[in-house]
Amino acid sequence: VSRVAVLLPAGGSGTRMGGACKPLLDLAGETILSRCMRPFLDRADVEWLVVALPAAALEEPPAWLPADPRVRLVKGGPERMASVRLALEAVPDEADVIVVHDAARPLVTADVIDRCIAAAAAGRSVLAAVPVTDTIQEIDDGGAVVATPDRSRLRAAQTPQAFPAGVLRDAHARAALGEEIATDDAGLVSRFGGRVHVVDGSPANIKITTPVDLLLAEAILADRR
């Protein structure tokens, strides 16, 4: 059985949500962050769950944080990838699978997590992803359409993203020398020549970015009940 560490970068300020720290917002009676943590803490193979929080939230850790010895809090960085790196530093060497999950995807379900961890335990770097439902157009600087990529080849990236621990550590160690070169960990691993595969995510595993997303999340939760 793999020893799994989960990283939840929740350090951002969420300018599109009025400046609040999104993961600390309430969603149907429970914070978004707490909803992101629970399905991971439900797994016996998850031994560490590192949450990168804004400095202000760290000074006075929220009372609702699960009193689980596996949870560690660290200070987040200025960007998502910096927060991931800081969280990664808090993961012990014994971890052999590392999972990164957006702290703004509270509707992630056990089956998606399971597919990601199973693949990483088998040595693959993976991200959850879903087919793209819109036609995607590529435009130039003037807003003219220059290409319409074949939609059947496109996937919208979600999280979790899961990696054999050494692969993720190595990618971050190499990136540390330069500037920001990828927007997520799958991109980072791929950037250094690592092969990354997609596994099936879920259309309901949405990222809460705007107030409309919060409405959708509430509707999905109401529908699940």
Added chain:
Amino acid sequence: VSRVAVLLPAGGSGTRMGGACKPLLDLAGETILSRCMRPFLDRADVEWLVVALPAAALEEPPAWLPADPRVRLVKGGPERMASVRLALEAVPDEADVIVVHDAARPLVTADVIDRCIAAAAAGRSVLAAVPVTDTIQEIDDGGAVVATPDRSRLRAAQTPQAFPAGVLRDAHARAALGEEIATDDAGLVSRFGGRVHVVDGSPANIKITTPVDLLLAEAILADRR
């Protein structure tokens, strides 16, 4: 002032919605199709609005259809583009701007419609589109990520799409000789060398494809009230 014709292809069966004709489904007390029609009928420059309906719905036209002399009903085709073509045949030669709108986008607003029609009246072929919020990955047959297109260059296509009448008629006339070569009208025009530009759509202008989308649409409408 331009003389505008609007085409609403509503001929499909919506397999992801349990086989019902999606546009005829209720959304917060009004059919999706009726909500798609209203903002166009509110405009004085819209002189024709052609709705392509499934044959069954045509035999007994719904009582709630607006009793507006500008509305024409035609039989839809087996696919979206076939429905557009059949609707196009019902547009008089006097129209100089032709707008195509998904009959499953009931939340379209006046400002988006206005941008599309204004651009087409000025001689441009345009589609409403929004920035892509997810990272998009391009994969191979084995599900391995082969490229991560620069997200700032990508737009998710919506409708309305609006065209100088001759441009759209010409593209459909040329396409009629062959098989299905594009999934939407902007794609068709571009396929024959026409330049197509994007104008700003709206994140709330969603396409109702799955039951979750219907929940989101209800939440957005509740929020607007």
